[in-house]
Structure formats: structure tokens, C-alpha cells
Amino acid sequence: MSVYNQSIDVPTKGKGLYEITEAVDTVLCKSAIASGIVTVFSRHTSASLVIMENADPDVLRDLQHWMDKLVPEGDTDFLHTTEGPDDMPAHIKVALTRTSETIPFSGGRMLLGTWQGIFLWEHRMARSNRNVIVTVIGE
Amino acid sequence: MSVYNQSIDVPTKGKGLYEITEAVDTVLCKSAIASGIVTVFSRHTSASLVIMENADPDVLRDLQHWMDKLVPEGDTDFLHTTEGPDDMPAHIKVALTRTSETIPFSGGRMLLGTWQGIFLWEHRMARSNRNVIVTVIGE
Amino acid sequence: MSVYNQSIDVPTKGKGLYEITEAVDTVLCKSAIASGIVTVFSRHTSASLVIMENADPDVLRDLQHWMDKLVPEGDTDFLHTTEGPDDMPAHIKVALTRTSETIPFSGGRMLLGTWQGIFLWEHRMARSNRNVIVTVIGE
Numbered sequence: 001m002s003v004y005n006q007s008i009d010v011p012t013k014g015k016g017l018y019e020i021t022e023a024v025d026t027v028l029c030k031s032a033i034a035s036g037i038v039t040v041f042s043r044h045t046s047a048s049l050v051i052m053e054n055a056d057p058d059v060l061r062d063l064q065h066w067m068d069k070l071v072p073e074g075d076t077d078f079l080h081t082t083e084g085p086d087d088m089p090a091h092i093k094v095a096l097t098r099t100s101e102t103i104p105f106s107g108g109r110m111l112l113g114t115w116q117g118i119f120l121w122e123h124r125m126a127r128s129n130r131n132v133i134v135t136v137i138g139e
Numbered sequence: 140m141s142v143y144n145q146s147i148d149v150p151t152k153g154k155g156l157y158e159i160t161e162a163v164d165t166v167l168c169k170s171a172i173a174s175g176i177v178t179v180f181s182r183h184t185s186a187s188l189v190i191m192e193n194a195d196p197d198v199l200r201d202l203q204h205w206m207d208k209l210v211p212e213g214d215t216d217f218l219h220t221t222e223g224p225d226d227m228p229a230h231i232k233v234a235l236t237r238t239s240e241t242i243p244f245s246g247g248r249m250l251l252g253t254w255q256g257i258f259l260w261e262h263r264m265a266r267s268n269r270n271v272i273v274t275v276i277g278e
Numbered sequence: 279m280s281v282y283n284q285s286i287d288v289p290t291k292g293k294g295l296y297e298i299t300e301a302v303d304t305v306l307c308k309s310a311i312a313s314g315i316v317t318v319f320s321r322h323t324s325a326s327l328v329i330m331e332n333a334d335p336d337v338l339r340d341l342q343h344w345m346d347k348l349v350p351e352g353d354t355d356f357l358h359t360t361e362g363p364d365d366m367p368a369h370i371k372v373a374l375t376r377t378s379e380t381i382p383f384s385g386g387r388m389l390l391g392t393w394q395g396i397f398l399w400e401h402r403m404a405r406s407n408r409n410v411i412v413t414v415i416g417e
Contacts, residue, residue, distance in 0.1 A: 001140035001279035003314045003416050005384055036142045037178055037274055039315055039380045043391030045331040051238040053184040053230055058219040062227050063234060065216060070209075070348075077343060080336040088340050091331055095341060099329040099394075100380040102178045102239040104274040106144055111272050113182030116238075133389050135315055135382040137276060137415060138142050140279035175281045176317055176413055190377040192323040192369055197358040201366050202373060204355060209348075241317045241378040243413040245283055250411050252321030255377075276415060277281050 001139045004031035010130040012122040015068075015086075017052065017060045020132065021117045024103075025110065027134040034108055036138015040101045040118060043131045046090035047122050048097040054117030067093055090123035097121060105138070143170035143275040150268050151261040154207075154225075156191065156199045159271065160256045163242075164249065166273040173247050175277015179240045179257060182270045185229035186261050187236040193256030206232055229262035236260060244277070279417045282309035288408040290400040293346075293364075295330065295338045298410065299395045302381075303388065305412040312386055314416015318379045318396060321409045324368035325400050326375040332395030345371055368401035375399060383416070 006027045010018055020040075028038055042049050053059045071092045073085040080088045101118065104111045112118075120130055145166045149157055159179075167177055181188050192198045210231045212224040219227045240257065243250045251257075259269055284305045288296055298318075306316055320327050331337045349370045351363040358366045379396065382389045390396075398408055 001142070001417075003279070005313060005382060035144060037276060039382065041380065041382050041389065043389065043394065045329070045391070045393050050234050051184070052234065056219055059227065059230055062217050062219050063231060066210070066214070066231055067234075069216075071344070075344070077347075078340050080334055080340050088337065091337055092341060092344055095328050095330065095345075096235055096374055098237070098376075102180065102241055102380055104144060104178060104180050104272045111180070111182065113184070113270070115184050116182065131391070133382045137315060139140075140281070174283060176415065189373050190323070191373065195358055198366065198369055201356050201358050202370060205349070205353070205370055206373075208355075235374055237376075241319065241380055243283060243317060243319050243411045250285075250319070250321065252323070252409070254323050255321065278279075 002033060004136040006134050008132050008134060010120045010132055012130055013127045014125050015122055016064060017119040017121050019054055019117045020120050024118055024134050028105060028136055031136040033136050033138040035106045038103045038105055039135045041133040042099050045094055046124050047120055047130045048094040048099060049101050050097050050119050050121050051101060051116050052119055053115045055115050086125050093123045140278045145273050147271050147273060148268055149259045149271055152266045153264050154261055155203060156258040156260050158193055158256045159259050163257055163273050167244060167275055170275040172275050172277040174245045177242045177244055178274045180272045181238050184233055185263050186259055186269045187233040187238060188240050189236050189258050189260050190240060190255050191258055192254045194254050225264050232262045280311060282414040284412050286410050286412060288398045288410055290408055291405045292403050293400055294342060295397040295399050297332055297395045297397050302396055302412050306383060306414055309414040311414050311416040313384045316381045316383055317413045319411040320377050323372055324402050325398055325408045326372040326377060327379050328375050328397050328399050329379060329394050330397055331393045333393050364403050371401045
């Protein structure tokens with residue numbers, strides 16, 4: 001049994017879902033561990049993770065659009081507004097999605113379903129450079 | 140330390156929560172590992188996981204009902220409609236719940252709270268056969 | 279590789295987010311494991327986990343307020359009402375947030391982002407004593 005840990009950078013240019021499946025897979029390959037779990041961790045409170053359909057881009061567009069309607073900017077009830085109108089909605093969207101995900105693997109390959117991709121979900125409007133930790137544990 | 144990996148099938152007959160606690164426990168027993176973590180992973184983007192009260196069936200009914208109101212079918216803003224009116228809502232419900240769960244265990248038993256059950260949450264209307272990966276890591 | 283398991287108690291006095299980062303860190307230190315993952319597990323169906331900004335208390339206030347509006351008490355559609363008006367909303371809030379979180383660590387320190395804190399989110403109004411399992415796996 002061993003542990004392999006690597007940080008990956010995810011440059012973002014505004015709100016949206018950025019697929020990181022390949023980047024995670026690259027870390028898994030480097031680890032040379034055959035079977036176990038990969039954990040992915042977002043080190044942010046305004047960008048989150050989600051495992052979502054990666055076939056039809058309309059799914060990502062609809063998901064983003066629906067979430068923006070659920071958590072609109074400019075809610076006059078918000079007290080935390082000093083970091084911009086998109087900051088408090090970003091925190092709420094993080095609370096509603098994931099900070100960590102755990103994916104099993106076997107034979108050196110993640111056991112994702114056919115349509116599953118791993119995404120970093122950027123909730124801020126500005127360009128940013130997000131940081132995700134990938135940890136592989138297994139034998 | 141060792142790893143034990145097993146796939147379990149979950150036949151579903153439409154929207155609803157299907158308890159899989161026993162099936163997960165069976166994998167844990169087979170692993171013969173005493174202490175560590177069990178991870179459960181849904182290999183789908185229209186069926187998710189949740190750990191929920193398993194005592195009163197009304198809780199599951201209310202949860203389903205509330206979620207159906209939050210993410211109604213027939214939202215005219217959706218672009219992704221070719222796979223049916225329940226497909227895009229299913230993806231959104233997955234984003235709001237879980238794809239992976241991690242449960243600690245000790246003495247060969249999961250440390251679930253008294254009222255906690257592990258559920259696969261089917262978000263499509265049609266019958267299906269869902270696939271969940273259970274991974275046991277420990278010593 | 280080894281596993282270290284410890285239960286921590288979180289006394290709560292009504293709805294709100296209670297930071298447990300230090301308590302989790304204490305378990306990590308005791309484990310004397312250098313590198314791997316820490317998993318945190320809430321053994322409840324009316325209290326959950328979330329990793330959130332721990333700098334400005336207004337963020338926690340806004341998050342609580344927004345969630346209370348999304349899942350109001352007294353929804354006349356609820357059938358499960360015998361345990362009080364805050365019970366079914368509590369279950370829904372658990373479904374929308376987390377029961378388990380997984381945080382990577384290296385050099386004996388959790389790799390949390392600068393503003394990230396680990397919180398137990400109490401969704402009931404009454405005082406309670408919540409129980410969280412912290413598991414450290416690594417080498």
C-alpha cells in the first residue's frame with residue numbers, strides 16, 4: 001500500500017465547468033499504483049467539484065444557468081458583499097456541490113461511468129488559477 | 140493495509156431512493172478488513188448517493204417531493220431535452236447530492252449513526268440497472 | 279501505511295455552522311501519520327458537513343439565511359412532521375450538503391486552502407451533542 005500526492009493547477013476564465021479528468025488520470029498513471037481510490041480536493045471556497053456528463057455541452061450550460069437562477073447575484077439579504085456581487089453566491093454554490101470527490105480505480109484506470117467526467121466548477125467571474133490536490137491511495 | 144473492490148448492481152423502477160446499506164455491508168464483510176474506510180461510488184450522472192434517515196418512509200417521500208419541486212421537469216430554459224424531460228433535472232439533482240460517499244468502519248462494522256442508511260437515488264423515470272463501486276481500504 | 283480512527287463530540291446550541299478544523303487537526307497530530315487523507319464523517323441525518331470560508335462571519339450568516347429561505351419550515355406538503363417543524367427541513371439540508379468530506383494532508387498538515395475551515399452544520403433548533411468520526415489513512 002502506498003500514497004501518492006500531487007497538486008494540479010486549473011486556469012479558469014470566469015464562471016463555468018472545466019473538465020479535469022485527464023489531469024487526474026495523469027496523476028494516477030504517474031503514481032504507478034494499480035488499485036485503490038483517487039481523491040480530488042478543491043482548495044477553494046468559491047470553486048467546487050462535480051462529476052457530470054461530459055458528452056453534450058448543453059448539459060453544462062443548462063446546469064450553470066439553473067444554478068445561477070437558484071443563487072442569483074444581488075440578493076439584498078446578503079451582508080457579505082465587499083468582495084463583489086458574485087462572491088457570496090459562489091460560497092453558496094460550493095456548499096451545494098462538492099469540495100472533495102473520491103473515485104475508485106482498478107488495473108490503473110478510474111472506474112468512472114461511460115459519461116462521467118470530473119469538473120472543477122468556477123463560481124467567480126474573474127480569471128483565476130485554481131488549485132486541486134489529487135491523492136492516490138492503494139496497492 | 141489492503142484494498143478490496145467490488146461492483147454491486149442496483150435495479151431501479153423509477154424515481155426514488157433505494158437503500159443499499161446491506162449490500163455495502165456484505166462487501167465489507169467479504170473484505171475481512173477490520174478497520175478503515177468504505178467508499179461508495181455511483182457510476183452515473185442521473186443517479187446519485189445520499190445518506191439519509193431510514194426509519195420513516197415519509198422522510199424519503201418528502202425528500203423526493205421537495206427535490207421534484209426544486210428542479211421541475213419541463214423547464215423551458217433547458218437546451219438539453221433530447222433524452223427526455225427527466226434527463227436534465229436528473230443531472231442537476233446529481234450535482235446537488237453525491238456521487239461518492241466515504242464511511243468509516245471499525246471492528247468490521249460501519250460507524251453509521253442509528254438512523255443512517257446509504258441510498259442510491261434514482262432520478263430517471265424509467266426502470267434501470269444502476270452500478271455502484273464499493274471499495275474497502277484498511278487493515 | 280496505517281489507519282487511525284477517533285470520534286469527536288461537537289456540542290451545538292441550535293442552527294448554525296460550528297468550526298471543527300482544530301479538532302480534526304488534533305486527531306491528525308495524534309495519528310503521527312505524515313501523508314495521506316483525513317476523512318470526516320457526520321453520524322447524523324439532521325447535521326451535516328461543509329468546508330467553507332472561515333474569515334468573515336457574515337459568510338456563515340448569509341449561508342444559513344439563504345438555506346433557511348430555500349428550505350422553509352412549515353411547508354404544508356411535508357408528511358414527516360411528528361419530530362417538529364425543523365426536522366424535515368434538516369433532512370433536506372443534509373441531502374444538499376455533505377455527510378462525509380475527505381481532506382489530503384502532507385508533512386502532517388492538512389492541505390486546506392487559506393480560507394477553508396471544516397464545519398459541522400447543525401440544522402435543528404434544539405441544543406444537541408453531535409458526533410463526528412475522523413479517520414486518518416496514510417504512511
